[in-house]
Amino acid sequence: MTSVLLAGCTAPAPPPAPKQEAKALAPAATEYYGTTEPLAADAVYFVLTDRFVNGDKSNDFRKQGGGAATHTFDRPTPGAPPGRSDNVGYLGGDFKGLLDNAQYIKDMGFGAVWLSPIVDQPDEAFTGGEPVKWGGMWTDRGKTGYHGYWGVNFYKLDEHLPSAGLDFRGLTKGLKAHGLKTVLDIVLNHGSPAFSMPKPQPKFGKIYDKDGKLIADHMNLPPDKLDPKNPLNAFYNTKGGLAQLSDINENDPRVLPYFLGAYEQWIEQGADAFRIDTIGWMPNPFWHQFTTRIREKHPGFFMFGEAFDYDANKIAEHTWPENAGVSVLDFPLKERVSAVFGKEGGGFEKIAERLYLTDGPYTNPYELMTFYDNHDMARMDATDDGFVDANNFLFTARGIPVIYYGSESGFERGTGEHSGNRNYFGQAGIDAAQKGRIYAQLKRIAMLRAKTPALQRGLQLDVEMQGDRAAFYRVLQQGDVHQIVLVLLNKGGAPQVFEVKNTLQAGRWLQPLGGDAVDVARGGTLKATVAPHDVAVYVLDAPVTDVALKSELDRTMARARRHVAQ
Numbered sequence: 304m305t306s307v308l309l310a311g312c313t314a315p316a317p318p319p320a321p322k323q324e325a326k327a328l329a330p331a332a333t334e335y336y337g338t339t340e341p342l343a344a345d346a347v348y349f350v351l352t353d354r355f356v357n358g359d360k361s362n363d364f365r366k367q368g369g370g371a372a373t374h375t376f377d378r379p380t381p382g383a384p385p386g387r388s389d390n391v392g393y394l395g396g397d398f399k400g401l402l403d404n405a406q407y408i409k410d411m412g413f414g415a416v417w418l419s420p421i422v423d424q425p426d427e428a429f430t431g432g433e434p435v436k437w438g439g440m441w442t443d444r445g446k447t448g449y450h451g452y453w454g455v456n457f458y459k460l461d462e463h464l465p466s467a468g469l470d471f472r473g474l475t476k477g478l479k480a481h482g483l484k485t486v487l488d489i490v491l492n493h494g495s496p497a498f499s500m501p502k503p504q505p506k507f508g509k510i511y512d513k514d515g516k517l518i519a520d521h522m523n524l525p526p527d528k529l530d531p532k533n534p535l536n537a538f539y540n541t542k543g544g545l546a547q548l549s550d551i552n553e554n555d556p557r558v559l560p561y562f563l564g565a566y567e568q569w570i571e572q573g574a575d576a577f578r579i580d581t582i583g584w585m586p587n588p589f590w591h592q593f594t595t596r597i598r599e600k601h602p603g604f605f606m607f608g609e610a611f612d613y614d615a616n617k618i619a620e621h622t623w624p625e626n627a628g629v630s631v632l633d634f635p636l637k638e639r640v641s642a643v644f645g646k647e648g649g650g651f652e653k654i655a656e657r658l659y660l661t662d663g664p665y666t667n668p669y670e671l672m673t674f675y676d677n678h679d680m681a682r683m684d685a686t687d688d689g690f691v692d693a694n695n696f697l698f699t700a701r702g703i704p705v706i707y708y709g710s711e712s713g714f715e716r717g718t719g720e721h722s723g724n725r726n727y728f729g730q731a732g733i734d735a736a737q738k739g740r741i742y743a744q745l746k747r748i749a750m751l752r753a754k755t756p757a758l759q760r761g762l763q764l765d766v767e768m769q770g771d772r773a774a775f776y777r778v779l780q781q782g783d784v785h786q787i788v789l790v791l792l793n794k795g796g797a798p799q800v801f802e803v804k805n806t807l808q809a810g811r812w813l814q815p816l817g818g819d820a821v822d823v824a825r826g827g828t829l830k831a832t833v834a835p836h837d838v839a840v841y842v843l844d845a846p847v848t849d850v851a852l853k854s855e856l857d858r859t860m861a862r863a864r865r866h867v868a869q
């Protein structure tokens with residue numbers, strides 16, 4: 304090496320001669336793909352476990368927490384109008400209820416379940432902060448840790464979740480037996496609410512280690528009154544964070560090992576992927592260390608972060624390998640998806656500009672988690688047709704779809720936190736959902752995605768995205784797989800005629816959703832009428848040979864990802 308460098312100082316070295324053996328090799332087939340991530344095959348069903356199904360009443364702890372101000376079970380949010388409800392107590396949902404309905408989730412076309420955090424929460428309702436009230440947001444007085452985001456021991460299951468013979472390991476094993484992966488929701492940014500209580504409450508603001516030893520205590524003090532010299536205080540930041548939550552001090556050397564140990568324990572018990580809560584509230588170098596260490600033991604472990612922001616240029620930084628290097632929930636797309644398919648309306652062109660199919664800010668837009676609502680925002684306010692249209696889009700376009708429990712029936716549509724968006728779904732909700740049109744159409748398109756690799760991982764090439772109409776290709780050509788899919792979406796109330804001609808490859812196109820195969824001649828046209836609020840999908844299982852299509856795909860492939868992983 305040294306001699307080469309020295310030679311370079313005096314005179315430019317001649318370019319190396321082309322290697323003869325490389326010339327003799329046949330050129331590799333052009334690859335077209337969006338992502339090679341295995342989890343992209345699995346659409347995700349998100350449950351807030353406490354609100355899904357109560358499968359075991361013996362773990363409800365209905366007497367827990369004592370009196371009116373602090374009991375934990377069934378705490379209706381005050382101020383609800385007649386016939387409406389919201390609740391900030393536990394309602395009984397558990398691992399048993401989830402596992403009892405694993406086949407329901409699998410049969411809908413999903414390949415993974417994301418469940419809310421599983422770790423131990425305080426055993427009382429919170430008495431500090433501002434009171435929760437109907438229609439409000441971001442207030443916590445009267446609220447319990449039913450949602451799981453108020454951890455006090457990250458090594459220990461909350462007592463409301465397991466049943467005799469069914470711990471987390473049993474749950475993940477059971478889900479796997481139904482063909483479902485487990486996405487665990489993890490928090491590192493904060494523990495439980497920690498100050499402003501009239502008098503100190505057990506567990507609030509405290510963190511315990513694997514052996515149950517107290518390692519952090521906020522002592523009901525505001526953040527700026529914490530003593531950094533006291534090890535129990537030093538686990539927390541003195542600047543504070545969200546509401547009254549105890550904000551973890553990422554600079555304390557005990558913090559990273561504590562959380563690595565905890566979350567590796569849950570991987571060891573069967574977690575297949577992580578959803579990372581509040582990723583934007585901790586610094587990039589901390590996340591880089593965390594995800595690097597996780598992947599040292601578990602290469603390729605899939606993670607996606609929650610950065611609640613509609614600006615792609617802000618949230619994309621979490622996808623860069625020099626930072627967390629994870630996928631993120633696609634909030635910028637969500638903003639447009641829920642607007643376009645919801646009551647606000649709008650055309651597909653509003654969605655197209657948030658797909659970032661070329662020259663975008665994300666490491667890889669094909670690995671983003673796509674959705675239209677979740678537990679932290681109002682559920683999508685749409686008609687049944689709007690939900691059908693939204694699902695037809697999410698399950699055919701780029702990204703990994705995430706559906707919030709209940710959306711298969713438009714459950715509590717339009718409601719926000721403290722107006723019902725986290726209400727109890729239950730066995731009754733599940734039984735009723737299966738009789739509805741949203742469910743039937745979701746199942747149809749999700750099952751198609753589940754068996755069509757190009758819809759999971761294929762490169763997307765838009766043909767048309769305007770008004771009620773969308774037409775795009777998904778193309779996967781890699782190794783032995785070669786599949787060209789043409790998707791035609793109509794979200795309007797009248798039939799739409801599509802004529803696709805340019806970039807259309809000759810061959811026999813099959814219609815897996817029903818309808819006859821179509822033989823397209825070289826230079827031919829594919830003409831299709833798509834019914835109102837419906838989708839048509841054509842599949843050609845062949846390598847790309849059409850010159851115009853190939854040229855468009857080459858251009859798209861070259862610009863699809865910010866960094867190409869090796």
Ligand SMILES: [Ca+2]
Pocket residue numbers: 357358359360361362363395396397463
């Ligand atoms: Ca229960």
Ligand SMILES: [Ca+2]
Pocket residue numbers: 423424425426461462
């Ligand atoms: Ca607890």
Ligand SMILES: [Ca+2]
Pocket residue numbers: 492544550551584585
């Ligand atoms: Ca923080």
